[in-house]
Amino acid sequence: MKKMLGFIAVLCSTLVWAQDQVALKFEITNRIGDVVYIKNSMGKDVQQINVNDKGFFEARFGVAEGMYFLFDGAEYARLFLKNGFDLTAQLDAKAFDATLKFSGKGAPENNFLADKTRQDATVEAEFMKLETDEAVNQFCEQQKNAIYQKLEAGTFDPKFVSNVKLMAVQELMQLKMYFKESKAKSKMNGTKAPNFEYVDVTGKKVKLEDFKGQYVYIDIWATWCGPCRAEIPALKQTEAKYHGKKIAFVSISVDVDKDFEKWKKFVAEKQLGGTQLFADKNWESDFMKHFGVTSIPRFLLIDPQGNVVNADANRPSDPKLTAILDKLPL
Incomplete structure (x- = not known):
């Protein structure tokens, strides 16, 4: 009985410990560096993790629920981390965005971010073809609605949903700002460029x-x-x-x-x-x-x-x- 109680106590403490941390297991083909960095949304290092010769790393650490970045050299991926998540991922650093795929607890949220990153280039290319304020506003509204619909159709963490909605609004605001700036830039054409x-x-x-x-x-x-x-x-x-x-x-x-x-x-x-x-x-x-x-x-x-x-x-x-x-x- 004493041994059984001791085993149960250890098991319970292990489960509590696991719920207080996020677990990451990554396998990186053609890794860029010997160390990967987990940074928060402000760009501050949260973790520095060694990668072995086979491109594998495993880590557990506590986090505040929210958005993060994983950097391998200059390449990076957006992550949504939460204590209790147990994420496994594979990628080829030579095709970083195209190959990143997650499995395990927390995979739906992080695969959503990976898919969004892959789609961003197409969205930007379509945006670059727009010529009027009306077209820009309509395009941004369509993009926002598309993201919202995907979020509502899934079973995602509530905080993840709110974070992505905010991120989408901010990104679309930046696109609108870019359009306005591009109009101002056209006035510079024909002027003398300053030296550097x-x-x-x-x-x-x-x-x-x-x-x-x-x-x-x-x-x-x-x-x-x-x-x-x-x-x-x-x-x-x-x-x-x-x-x-x-x-x-x-x-x-x-x-x-x-x-x-x-x-x-x-x-x-x-x-x-x-x-x-x-x-x-x-x-x-x-x-x-x-x-x-x-x-x-x-x-x-x-x-x-x-x-x-x-x-x-x-x-x-x-x-x-x-x-x-x-x-x-x-």
């Missing part, structure tokens, strides 16, 4: 005026920006198509200063081409402030005399970009 002086991966200082006599296609981005990373393959293809022509491809990172080495590593690992630069004051750089850069990715096209052709140029993934570049005297 940023360092490249070797520490060499590079100025905009160094490219005088060439067209300059500028990509403003950051390593943590999912939509920015999604443009990399198309940007590489565009660079290859116009290699040797009178156009320079310049990418400017607005990563914070402490992530300089992380940026250099990302550039090397992804074999990024063109001229890779690091903005001196990230978002507060004079060049960024002049063009009102508040969201990324952002693309600019400058002519050989240093004048702005387009302060909100088409993305590399947009077929219209090559049609525009083909018409230039390159």
